[in-house]
Amino acid sequence: MRHSNVREEGATAQAADGISGGGADAPGTVPPPRGGRAARRAAGRRTRKGRRRVLRWVSSVLSLLILGTAAGGYLYYRHLNGSIQTDELNLGETKLGGSKPNSFGQTPLNILLIGSDARNDAENQALGGATDTFGGPPLADVQMLLHLSADRSNMSVVSMPRDTILMMPKCTEPGGKVHPASKGLVQTNESLQRGGPGCTVATWTELTKIPIDHFMMIDFKGVVSMADAIGGVPVCVEENVYSRNREGKGSGLKLPKGESVIQGETALQWLRTRYGFEDGTDIGRTHAQHQYMNSMAREFRKNAKLTNPVKLNSLAQAAIDAMVVDTGLNKIDKLYDLSMELKKVPPGRITMTTMPWVYSTKPGMDGRVEPLAGEAEDLFRMVREDIALDGKGSGTPAAGASPAPGGTPTAPAQQPTSAPTTAPASAPAKIAVMVRNATGGKDGAQGKVKGRATDVAALLVGKGFAKADADNLAAGEDTTVVRFASDAQAADAAAVATALGLPATAVQKTDEVSGIVLFVGKDWRTGNAPTPPPPAPTVAPTSAHALNGDNDKACMAIQPGFTW
Secondary structure, eight states: OEEEOOOOTTOOOOOOOSSSOOSOOOOOOOOOOOHHHHHHHHHHHHHTTTOOOOOOHHHHHHHHHHHHHHHHHHHHHHHHHHHOEEEOSOOSSEEOOSOOOOTTSOOOEEEEEEEEOOOOSHHHHHHHOOGGGTTSOOOEEEEEEEEEOTTSSOEEEEEOOTTBEEEOOOEEOTTSOEEOOOSSEEEGGGGGGTTSHHHHHHHHHHHHOOOOOEEEEEOHHHHHHHHHHTTOEEEEESSOEEOOOTTSOSOOOEEOSEEEEEOHHHHHHHHHOOTTBTTSSHHHHHHHHHHHHHHHHHHHHHOTTOOOHHHHHHHHHHHHHHEEEEGGGOSHHHHHHHHHHHTTSOTTOEEEEEOOEEEOOSTTOTTOEEEOTTHHHHHHHHHHTTOOTTSOOSOOOOTTOOOOTTOOOOOOOOOOTTOOOOOOOOOGGGOOEEEEEOTTTTTOSSOOOTTHHHHHHHHHHHTTOTTEEEOOOOOOOSSOEEEESSGGGHHHHHHHHHHHTOOGGGEEEETTOSSOEEEEOTTOSSSSSOOOOOOOOSSOOGGGOOEETTOOOOOBOBOTTOOO
């Protein structure tokens, strides 16, 4: 059964659901179904039966911007360009240098999507509630990493629950203000308070070792404007649900069993509901967000209502006002190029997942979660190595495709949309390399292998790197990495890694070194090469709760005690 949920006139949300919120949201209202609209929608579903589905939340939002710009003409295009809000991409010390091209010259793309609970203006305050947080620092309550495969055959999305606890890296704002690395575990959504979205990017980079190319951040009013733009988003619950407990906590979401079309504040309530979904934790909220984004993209795909140029222009402006992007996306044409890349992915090849997690047993961390050892890293590794999470592999190679030695055919080479321009590597004899013994690992449990830095430096000298030398500084790494300080050293650092058979992901830019430094990790305690890792997984672990973009039957389970 399908219902249309419309916000009651004059109703306002009062408080945020979740740990950071201080109150409770006012309940949404559910008027009786409207037969005319329901009938028209049912007829539309019948005529569209069998149509291919695709989860394209980001590309759909960008499409709105593109359509609005085209409708408004050049002057409006220029106006929107001047309205785009930007911030620095990565405020941390570890910078992985962006995604690397594969053997065909195809480059994957990683975009961090951030949902902010900012209450910094009247509109966001009215929607966000929790008056005690007005004007306070925002929290990154939604964090999703979108990975677009190098051959554009598939897309993967990895969500991190906002209740995840981890170590925060040092973050330095462009103005020079330093946020020191945390001394203990901190909830991940606090990263936004440490200089902005660039610190959220830095936190993901440290945890996952995935190079992040861009970020897009949207706030409360942005979520509402997108839902309103398409006339509502269909969602489903297995039972009547009312997100409010005896203490007044909850989002206030109130929906009947079955499918409802939500918009306005009700859409925001859905995205923020924790109490009432599944087991009442942030994990259930993450699954509900996946369902919403999946459904929202399908509604955008229909697109029939977005034909009025005046409305398109206003929608484009609303979206721009609600979004902050990194400086690499500071022009409408760049957003356009990005949307075109995202749209290359065929229906059914998009997979949404949640980072595998386990409840923390740390003192004072009740209800918080930590990455599940082994399985979380498996998921991150699949993204790093551009392995499709649905287990279907890469796309079918087109005529003329041929793999590099040992490679797997995918598709003909294509020029990366933003290929970095770096100078060629120097001759090995001219590359200065310091070798550091980090064989004890990050935990130091095994202890260092005595003289290991000297042995590996001698190995490099034998390969022509006459300026390789060992130092005695303390370090601990689980895997061997090559770190460098400036863009001018990038090609030389890559040459060192290539000579040793290290993967491209082992080359990292960081402020922690002044030149090129080889950290000999726990994986290289003996021999002339690091111990190779086990084979990478070929499908996402079951603990990631994968949801395919074609799945339009998802329905949220309801927590006992939250029905009506």
